[in-house]
Amino acid sequence: MEAMLVSACLRGVPCRFDGKHKASPEVEDAVAGRAVVPFCPEVAGGLVTPRRPAELVGGDGYDVLDGTARVVEDTGRDVTAEFLDGARRALAAARNGGCTEALLMPRSPSCGRGAVYDGSFTGRLVPGDGVTAALLQRNGIAVRPAPGV
Numbered sequence: 001m002e003a004m005l006v007s008a009c010l011r012g013v014p015c016r017f018d019g020k021h022k023a024s025p026e027v028e029d030a031v032a033g034r035a036v037v038p039f040c041p042e043v044a045g046g047l048v049t050p051r052r053p054a055e056l057v058g059g060d061g062y063d064v065l066d067g068t069a070r071v072v073e074d075t076g077r078d079v080t081a082e083f084l085d086g087a088r089r090a091l092a093a094a095r096n097g098g099c100t101e102a103l104l105m106p107r108s109p110s111c112g113r114g115a116v117y118d119g120s121f122t123g124r125l126v127p128g129d130g131v132t133a134a135l136l137q138r139n140g141i142a143v144r145p146a147p148g149v
Contacts, residue, residue: 001035005094005102005136007111008040010146015040019050022105026148030103037097041110041132044093045086047079054079056109057119060128061087065135071109074121083110087132094141102136106145113145 009016012023043049052073059069065087070080087110094102104111112130117123133143 001033002101003035003037003097003099004031005037005039005090005097005099005104005141006031007103007105007108007146008038008043009105010103010149011036011038013038013040015043015049016105017042017049017051017053022146022149024146024148027103027146030147035097037093037099039090039093041086041090042083043086044089045082045084047082047086052077053121054083054109055117055119055121056128056130060116060126061109061112061131061134062129062138064131065138071131072119083131086110087135090132091135091139091141094136095139099141101142101144102133103146104130104133104143106149113143 010027063069071083110130110132115125116128118126
C-alpha cells in the first residue's frame, strides 16, 4: 500500500491555528486505500494550538527556504524558524513513512500548494507554495492541495 503524508488537520486533529480541524468526506475519499502519515508541521516546529495567524512575507515557501522571505504572525512576531523546523520534520516523517506524495491543507503558510496568503492579513491570495510544501517538492515528494477544503 502506497503511503501518503497528510496534514493532520485534514485527518480530524484540531491543530489548525484556530484550534479546529478540516476533516471532510472529500479528503477521506482522496486517501482511501492509502497508508496515511498524518503530520502538522506547525505543531512539530514548536507552535502551540491555538496560535496567532501567520502568513508568508516577501515571497513564498521556496523563498523562505532560500532565506529571502519569512513567516510572520499578525502581531509581527517572526516564526520563520519554527516553520522551517516543522518543514524539516515533515520531510523526515514522509521519508520514514515511505511517502511519495503529500495531501496538504490549502492556502497554509506551511502546507499551501499553488496559492498562499500574501502577508497582508487581508485574505488576499497570491500564487505560491507554503514552506513545507516547497521543501517536500524540492525533495521529490509530489504535493497536492486537499480537495473540498
